[in-house]
Amino acid sequence: ARTAAVIPAAGRGVRLGPGLPKAMRQLGGTPMLVHAVRAMSRAHAVSLVVVVAPPAEVATVRGLLDEYPPPRDVELCVVPGGATRQESVRLGLAALPEDVEVVLVHDAARPLVPADTVDAVAAAVRAGAPAVVPALPVTDTVKQIAAPAGKGEPEPVVGTPDRSLLRAVQTPQGFDRATLAAAHARHAEGDATDDAGLVERMGAPVVLVPGHEEAFKVTRPLDLVLAEAVLARRRL
Ligand code: CTP
Ligand code: MG
16 A cells, blocks of 8 residues: 655746746745655655646756655656646646555645654554545634625625634645545546545545644745745754
């Protein structure tokens, strides 16, 4: 029962602002994607990492991974991604060899996830949970609106969910491979940003395990400032 990691890295990173595709942007002098591959490779369960690259960057990403090999003896492969995250994940899953039974899907944009978090997710799947998601309590109170208003327009509030019942989810999300493949096959048309959500829609159980603050997603420019600071603290 092999465990593989699929790393969707094919996004442009529009919210981060102009520049290289987000996964290729530097963090501590090294491309973000290299950090993400290292983080997944350090997990003992993982023996294969599939990187889903921007289609125009497949050769560049292969070159990067030759230049920065993973810390353990882990098999690496690079495949071209799609127009949405969901499509990129589906293309990554399609590249897995038959003997893979557990899949961890991890955003390249979460380069600093600790190895212990990765191992905990993998262990929970291996112990029998079909879908496992690292999550943290929400710190901001969250308001629900009926529909997004135009830019700068006031938005009427329709409700305030009880914050103690809300969780913010992270990656790696871990799955029984057959469950995740079935969920992606069933909802091939959509643009889900969350793989576990597809599994929920199929009626299969999804459980949360504790996430980690350092597994935050680099989305906006301020996140890059935080990521540089976390990395500098680790290197002390
Ligand atoms: N992703 C992908 N293929 C896409 C879109 C996103 O593989 N077509 C990946 C990103 O590379 C990232 C992860 O999905 O590692 C999470 O997505 P997000 O943070 O939204 O990254 P981007 O889509 O690149 O950023 P933005 O939405 O700001 O453009
Ligand atoms: Mg996106």
